[in-house]
Amino acid sequence: MITLTIDGNSIQAAPGTTVMEAALAHGIDIPRLCYHPELSISGNCRLCMVEVEGWLNPTISCSLECQEGMVVRTQSAQLTAIRREILGLLLSDHPLNCLVCDKAGSCILQKYAYEVGLAGTPYPVEVARPLHQDDNPFFIRDHQFCIMCSRCVRVCDEVVGAHAIDIAGRGFHNHIATPFDGPMIDSSCVFCGSCVQVCPTAALLPASRKGLGREWELDRIKTICGYCGVGCEIEFAVKDGEILYARGTPEGPVNGEFLCTKGRYGWDFAESPDRLTQPLIRRDLAYALGLTDTPWALPETSVLEVEKPNIEDSFIPVDWDTALDVTATKLAETVQTYGPDAVMGLASARCTNEENYLFQKLMRLGIGTNNVDHCARL
């Protein structure tokens, strides 16, 4: 282990650890915009500069490897002056419309401007990238807010592997672009929204939240994605009981901050009027069991010709106990009458490994059959 000093604290770090990593691991916050723990180091924002004793000039901490005996300062008059200058430059190329910005409250540029007390920029204002691209149902690319930190480019290349976007052009008027600036759908984008997740400003925004609420008005509800067996953790941002957007969290044990397109954008079923929210029993069966007075009748018009059949014509809602009772009774009857091999179990890829394990156990031990299969084999 290497021993170094950061802001007067003696810190142990494994060889190869950067000063940024060592500082963050010990609760020492260093301002940073382009750094992201899951991504390669770009070093373009220059905000994380620190002073190293005996070194002539400050240096960025995100790429600085810890060295034995190194004495690092993350705060000083010189560093504050540099950070103020850099933030002042960024704000000269960034509309100051925090009052109506959806990202206010979670924008990292806003956070640092607040920390150094910058109400605006001391420089003449020119927004380099007025481009506004709303060309897909999932996210809006509003380049005027872009600070060219390249997190989106790196996450798309390094984590997702799609490399749908990169930096086009040079200098002040460069911008993040799909190949030849074509529509997102024509690129190799898989619409996982990881770029939106890591964007520090409002340059990449979920289309679903636009104008619907500000960060501090939102409740956070964590859940596990139901789309597949991976079990990614999702955090829904909810306002007045309605989901505005979904995101990953660094604490997610399986997926960290990253989700696929289904997990991040495929949650509209949650509030769909068609969503089944309680068990249903077929009406003929329910009538036979005495759960309803109205027997099932053949509809006058074929269900194939009705645009939206009334589900209660054929099913009646029951509570879980009733549904499980009916299912267990019917299964037991079948096994007793026809033997266990009259039953077959088909498990779902949406279930977790553990659930699938329990399911085969139910079939083999509970029912007594090896007739068990899985939808992924079909």
Add this chain to the structure above:
Amino acid sequence: MLDPTDLDAHRAEGAFTGLNKALTAMTPEDVIEQIKMSGLAGRGGAGFPTGLKLQFTRAATGMPKYVVCNFDESEPGTFKDRVLMQGDPFRTIEGVILSAYAVGATEGFIFIRGEYPEAAAVVQEAIDTLYDAGLLGKDIMGSGFDFDLSIRRGAGAYICGEETALFEAIEGKQGFPRLKPPFPTTHGVFGRPTAISNVETLALMPDIVRNGGEWLKQWGGGKSVGIKLFCLSGHVKQPGVVEVPYGTTVRDLVERFGGGGFDGAPQAILMGGAAGGFLHPDNFDTPLTNEALNPLGAPIGSGVVMVFNQNVDLGAVLKTLARFFVHESCGKCVPCRVGTVQIAKLLDRITGGDGAPDDLARLESLGQMMRKSCLCGLGMSAPNAMLSTLAHFRPMYDRLIAGGGA
């Protein structure tokens, strides 16, 4: 004048005797030792000791190793490498082979700026000639040393003269500079140990090896050892490339070698190019050494000596330089991408008559921040010219602000 690609004529004058000596009588370590002893420092602008660079590259683990000749020469006002390469390509190529032998490289590249098609043709012809003569390729001069050399062309970006951006360009990528460390001596082109040197630096190596390390030390001293090419341009009677020992004064250089000296009363000399700074006439008797010129904010850099007489609007020159950096900034890091634009905007405001005294403090603090915090040498040196005028031509600014512009 010899035909630039007439190998026999050049060999009659001593070309490749240095290489022959190295390959027959010296170990690679001996070559490095002689270069170190000579005090040779990079002539491209940064001035890193060449011997150390070779030593670090030789000591680095990882194969293959590469040598790269930086012929991107894109500093405005610099044309020495073009003159050198178009007149005598063999001298530099001999230096490339020597440094390859010294570091243990088997392949090398000459990176030539896109705007130099004539030079590229001459160098290509020289390389072909050397392959035919057994001075490149397998078993050079029967020594068992193999080395392949080829040309890579730039596409017109100033940033690609920065060594790590140059590597990116050779690798076929966009010319963005890399973070340092790691340095090229361990992680250069294709991530391999690489010795990269300027054309002029490499051109000095054959004579150093042939005559021994002490040879270069007969001129100059301290951190400014040997002879240096200067590119005289602007308001001098006769512009051109001049080779003088370090320590010659700036005035001497212009008056003795400028075809009769200054053309009109001089107002300032831009030293080191767009990335350099303006020298005030009060300081024209300064010797051409890094030690004397760096504190004046007018570094030798790549050797630009561009004279401006009293008829020139220095504010307009500054704006041109500022716009140059706006155009050439790669846009990777914030201080350079936005800082270069703001320098240009503030200079526009001041020369346009809308400047305030506060603007000068703003320029100063912006410039100092860029020097400390930009990602690469381009950004760090982009404010230099402006800062040198703030320090030495302050009355011009005071006049512009008091008088409402130019």
